[in-house]
Amino acid sequence: MSDTPRQSSSAIGWRHLVGALVWIAVVAAFAFSTNEYYAGLGASVGLLALLGLGMVLVTGYAGQFSLAVGAVYGIGAYGSTLLTVNYGWAGLAAMAVSAIVAGILGFALARPLFRLRGHFLAMATLALTEVFYLLVNNAEFTGGSTGLGGIRPLELFGFTFLSSQSHMILNWVVVGIVLWGMLMLRRGREGRALLAIRGHEAAAAAAGINIASSKARVFTASAVISSIAGSLYAHQVLYVNPPPFGLITAIEVLMIAVLGGMRSPWGAIVGAIVLELLHQLIDATLPSILGNAAVGAGQELVMGLLLVVILVLRPDGIIGAISAAARLGRRYTREPGLEADAESNAPPGDDAPSDMASQRRAQDLVGIPRLGEVVLSAEGLAKHFGGVTAVDGVSLNIRAGEVLAVIGPNGAGKSTLVNLLSGNLVPNAGSVHIDGVDTTAMKAHQVAAHKLSRTFQTPCLFEGMDVAGTVAVGAHLRGSVGMLRSSVPTFGSLKEEETLATEAATALNRLGLSRLADRDAKSLSLGQQKQVEIARALVASPRVLLLDEPCAGLNKAEKASLMRLLRSLGREGMAVLVIEHDMEFVMAAADRVHVLNFGSTLRVGTPEEVQTDQDVIDAYLGVAHDPQSGHAGHEDHMTDEGVKR
Known part of the structure; x- marks a missing residue:
């Protein structure tokens, strides 16, 4: 607890x-x-x-x-x-x-x-x-x-x-x-x-x-x-x-x-x-x-x-x-079966077909996300670590309602790109704009104030904090109570805390994590920790959501549920950028795919265009992707990118 x-x-x-x-x-x-x-x-x-x-x-x-x-x-x-x-x-x-x-x-x-x-x-x-x-x-x-x-x-x-x-x-x-x-x-x-x-x-x-x-x-x-x-x-x-x-x-x-x-x-x-x-x-x-x-x-x-x-x-x-x-003592006195229920707690809707391509087509029948104005744009981003060029002149834009996937081999610069967009790193060259505001030189907390949320390649959770508290951290900017009012609570501060707790509970429910709310976040499995991070990002009600390898540690049903969630977020008007190695997930979830290789842009296009591009196949995919079956070559399912520079 x-x-x-x-x-x-x-x-x-x-x-x-x-x-x-x-x-x-x-x-x-x-x-x-x-x-x-x-x-x-x-x-x-x-x-x-x-x-x-x-x-x-x-x-x-x-x-x-x-x-x-x-x-x-x-x-x-x-x-x-x-x-x-x-x-x-x-x-x-x-x-x-x-x-x-x-x-x-x-x-x-x-x-x-x-x-x-x-x-x-x-x-x-x-x-x-x-x-x-x-x-x-x-x-x-x-x-x-x-x-x-x-x-x-x-x-x-x-x-x-x-x-x-x-x-x-x-x-x-x-x-x-x-x-x-x-x-x-x-x-x-x-x-x-x-x-x-x-x-x-x-x-x-x-x-x-x-x-x-x-x-x-x-x-x-x-x-x-x-x-x-x-x-x-x-x-x-x-x-x-x-x-x-x-x-x-x-x-x-x-x-x-x-x-x-x-x-x-x-x-x-x-x-x-x-x-x-x-x-x-x-x-x-x-x-x-x-x-x-x-x-x-x-x-x-x-x-x-x-x-x-x-x-x-x-x-x-x-x-x-x-x-x-x-x-x-609580572990031994806990209600029998509760632990197993928590571990198997699956997001709602997992009775859908396991083929993600079929689920994508079924969701598109309900409604295809309408792309709006450009929410996030980057021009000529570059980042050097000593003599190593991690990102070299990358430009991209994401529209409201769009899911953009960024793929590429290990060391292509994908996570560094996310760090540049989110303010965790300052670029050596180039610019980043969110809703027309230049956020290039802003720090991460300032960028977050412009409605950008993100997750990390390795889950970044907090020692001694339960799942509900971890998710509520993501709602920090939605509150205003300071240290003194937290220490000597007023009616207003308690009311605000109730509101933040309700919003955290809503985000957990959307990810199917409600039964884990009182569990220590760091005691969960890797897949569950990834989902907790996504809930923490969503509770901020962002305009832009950056996900760094969210499928790592998830089983097939959980990946399908995440794909459906991203498509749903797109229909709600959110701009989503996702870094992922699982090509079945990428091809089902993304509206466009941005391919990086050695820090530079190799190809930008629809999933169908990218999966048949010979340069992308040679650099990353290995074999052409089958859009009907949703499967690709053995390199498509790498899940550990390591340190990307």
């Missing part, structure tokens, strides 16, 4: 209220039933959980490995300290301004930072933490290494937070609010966008998601959360100095996220609690084993070894292990 359930208008109701009351009751019960020491310990764990949530948001949700937590944690602490001590501000106002400053800095730094990836991004964000540490350690206005004191306790609605118990309750209430917001976020439009970016950026961009903007917003939100944690720390300890905002804190928060599970906000909660329990256990047992002198170094050694073991054996952490066990 997915961790991205669909939203409904009843998403906020009595269950959320009961959950909030239970959360507060548990926290208050622990705080008032223990002594000052353990309450203070609980308050500290709450701050670490809050920092962990900030890391899960940017690293677990969006897949961007950031270690800037120490710096933004310090901005909150020092910001609140300076504003309250030097200028007499109220603690709550100082906390808000510090969070705004952290958010502005986070937004400003996000775009240059997130040009980097992987360990380069980790090192760059870790450098931010180190730079901040050096700054506050050497600047006079921060008190240097000595730090600053004289901070007033936080006051809220006339209540002053002085005791450890009050600090613990405050911290964990804030943690609960952030946790709830993150859980709500991942169920909505913006949450799906972040998970799509984490899973496959090219596919996310093709769905219309602005990658750079989404990364900047999520980094900003993470900075605000960490800054709030820093302000709470300052008003509880009443003294700040540089050590808590350096490398050690960043590593500790990373351990919390890894230990609990990076992919779920619950991982930050579980990780913070388990990490503190491990610290207490190690402190209690290590002296009897290695002696008192080895406690500090021994604790680091044990925690380091534990981190390595988790990364090797269970990289999804404790929450990941629990989720895997739950999925296993």
Whole structure:
């Protein structure tokens, strides 16, 4: 099952209220039933959980490995300290301004930072933490290494937070609010966008998601959360100095996220609690084993070894292990026969004749698509990779209602052509227009906004997302709800989410995939994954649909169903370009065929003209195609084009 359930208008109701009351009751019960020491310990764990949530948001949700937590944690602490001590501000106002400053800095730094990836991004964000540490350690206005004191306790609605118990309750209430917001976020439009970016950026961009903007917003939100944690720390300890905002804190928060599970906000909660329990256990047992002198170094050694073991054996952490066990339990308790039904779930209409040429003729009796104006045109497209010419002066156009097939041998440049048309690659020469608008230099998400959708040669699905959520990603541009409204849903945002869920369900039903809606998309067969991608492309209601080898992994009945779907889309006025090696499918589905060879156009014509062209036969088909039987030579059914340049 997915961790991205669909939203409904009843998403906020009595269950959320009961959950909030239970959360507060548990926290208050622990705080008032223990002594000052353990309450203070609980308050500290709450701050670490809050920092962990900030890391899960940017690293677990969006897949961007950031270690800037120490710096933004310090901005909150020092910001609140300076504003309250030097200028007499109220603690709550100082906390808000510090969070705004952290958010502005986070937004400003996000775009240059997130040009980097992987360990380069980790090192760059870790450098931010180190730079901040050096700054506050050497600047006079921060008190240097000595730090600053004289901070007033936080006051809220006339209540002053002085005791450890009050600090613990405050911290964990804030943690609960952030946790709830993150859980709500991942169920909505913006949450799906972040998970799509984490899973496959090219596919996310093709769905219309602005990658750079989404990364900047999520980094900003993470900075605000960490800054709030820093302000709470300052008003509880009443003294700040540089050590808590350096490398050690960043590593500790990373351990919390890894230990609990990076992919779920619950991982930050579980990780913070388990990490503190491990610290207490190690402190209690290590002296009897290695002696008192080895406690500090021994604790680091044990925690380091534990981190390595988790990364090797269970990289999804404790929450990941629990989720895997739950999925296993559901598999054994699932209704008998459901699995088999899902696997054999066939699109409607598969009782039609298996001969695709006959089905095409039968559909044409119902109505032949009327070709309209040119929707997509390309002139003189060229793309070079070093000394290799992948596409060389290709021109084409697709009319509304037309199905254009692009064929050619391996390495002919077919997939590169699709990448040029969709904005995933920028051509070295030539131009692309959609509905008369020049989209040549546009990025993929901008091209998608001009009503172009596409699929990929290898299915690009998203880890941890069910089929319904995966398809709903394709409707991203049909919604407008942003990150804040997704986190604190309004009636309007919930209504929009219902609409998007309905549209996703309609697309799934059209592909015959409704029974698979709750299945993990990446657990499906190759053919089913291909169909899910097509549904994701269709839910955007595109004017132009680009399909890259959609028949790979499909059986004969599924191919026939797809052929009928493409003819149906043509009758609805959609322009379709399909790359395919299965000649029976191509000859039945296409109105025109565009043949590529070595990156150049070899022939353009009707299926009948192409299949009898001697140059096409020599370059690709091998033997002439029989239009009556729908069969061709042995080379016609290649399904793995490999890397096409």
